[in-house]
Amino acid sequence: MKHDPYALTELIRSDEFIEWVMRPDASNEKRWQTFLENNPDKKQTVEAAREYVILLAKDTGRDQPTKKQSDRMWNAVESRMHEAENESLAIEEPAKGRMISGWRWMRVAASAALILSIGSVSYWFYYKQSVSGKAPNLAAMQDLKTDKIIQRHNDSDKPMMILLTDGSSVVLQPGGRLSYSEAVNAKRREVALTGKAFFEIVKNKEKPFLVYSYGLATKVLGTSFMIDASEANKDIRVEVKTGTVSVFSINNLDKKEIEEESDKQELTGITLSQDQRIAFSKESGKITKLSAQVLETGDMDILRQEFVFDETPVHEVFRKMEIAYNVQISYDKVQMGNCTLNATLIGQPFKEKLEAICNALDAEYEINDNLVSIVGKGCK
Template identity: 30%
Template sequence: MQQRNQYKNIDDFLTDESFQKWVREGDQRNHWEEWTVENPERAKLVAEARLWVLAMRVPESPLSSSEITAALQASLIKIKSIEKETATLSVPLWNRIGWRSIAAVLVLGLALGWLYRRQAVSQDTLTYAELINRDADGLIEQTNNSNKPQLITLSDGSSVLLQPKSKLSYPKSFEGNERNVYLLGEGFFEISKNPKKPFYVFANEIVTKVVGTSFRIKAYTDQPNVEVVVRTGKVNVSSNQSLTQSSKASVQLLPNQAVRFVRDRLVFEKITDITQEKQIIKTVTAIEQISFEFSDVPVAQILKTIEEAYLVEIDYPQEKLKDCYLTTSLSDQPLPEKLKIICESLGSTTRYEMNGNRITILSTGCN
């Protein structure tokens, strides 16, 4: 008892385990309540110390030192702003020192509470590394370390235009009744249609489910949002944690619609018209703007359009195809399907070979 009679600062109480137990659990073995009311000045100090203990009562979570530091820095900024406001008052509501302590406790408590909430939710949300480690089948991982998009063709005929600083993991062949791939970064997907075998793109916090369509996903770990933008067809986007919880909640998107997953608030924001969103319009790639509808157009021009859209190089016999024209629709088709349609239209002597971003068309001419 004599020891706590010497307490002069809040720190003295915060390091006293019996005091913390009294505040958190109502433990009266050391008669803290009776001791507190014996002296008005003492009661004030105890009240402030209680606020500190209650504010810091956040369930244990593996917060990193950088997150805690950020929370403390944000708290200090808030406290300073409060000090400036209270300094203008002619009659302070509380003693100035007491007000700063209470403000610090409340702000710090809110900051730590927010960090815990974010950490708790993220524990249910699988990251790219965790997702590919959970996949039972062996996966091929493609990393784009270049400064331009990289074309990836999947075993089902689907194609992905993978942006720089991005990764895509996918199986050599799709087994079972699903087609699953995993994205870290940004990619434009054109999915081969197969209603009996839906296609899933797992991109950190979100899962995009499609049957056959084209869309772009932007899911970098160091950016505040994850975005899905639909060019053709229909997709369903949900949080990957909803799958483990058997939740049916999802956002359905149609052409020229998008959804943004806001990481700091853990919510989905649906955008019904991307033309009204300057932020999205600025990031639209060439392949999302080019039309693939052709009416009596030279084959050379069609191939040039494909080169511009996919940033690939196409070698073809120019002399043999210079008088060839096509009328065709290549919209909503993966690149391999586009090339197949062109070759079949030119005749049985025409075929193509693809090696990464280089395509070779072999032909004796059009019929």
């Protein structure tokens, strides 16, 4: 067998490759996409290698302690800490009895200390960020480094809803893959997409939201849109449902230029507004505006879905939400099912929609994965 640096096993253990999978950013994303464009036959290998790296990271990290074990360890450490303070430094024998006697108190003190310290550190962190720009940036980068990149892969045959920490929601179609970091980045929100997804993004002018897919960057400040970056298609399509979106090719930009473009607080380049669409050629990097919408039947339920309710019974509203986001909503059908709702909920992220509905119903909601429970007294 000849040595191929891009063979499966070689990729899985390549430092650069791991870096790209675990911490995709504009520059390594571009490098590997260029590689893929030049070596289309490597696509499957790259996908398989990526899956391995993610599985390996996930599986080797499965032995973390339970909350109880964490508490136990901290209690033991804490008790020994103060013991060392009161007496001399040379104590070796464990003090089990002491640990138990002061256990309850320690527990409370420990949690308080933890909460306080975490709270104050994050406060200072944010405080710093708003005051000056230099030092905290470093800290933010470090944070990004230690935080795990989250990879979501929809290998079911139904859409998958993903809630991002900023409250935005993404409906990922079967076969799609979305990776993002839960770290709080000072400047922008970034995700990488392959496959097809519908985005509903919370407005935040200070932090642009960027989607990278095969050399195309889609940038928004808060809006809803669909991206189809399926592996099989030559083109990537972007279609805007509400608000404005800008797209640019990152193939010809270097890292600094990409960052500049990403951080601008306005939308430059090619901008799209409501119902406009573009196609981006993966091969040539050309962006073409597409003419008026051609309705494709059965396409992207959620994109075509109208969330306009006029005296609509709640059970119908929930049914619509369930289908569009592929979630299960549980509520008291007898009490709430026949209440009616007037609302226009276009382009809002899933959570905002829920909030609006619950506000109108004077109810509360709770989300657990794709299970939503709504509790309320019903309408008057």
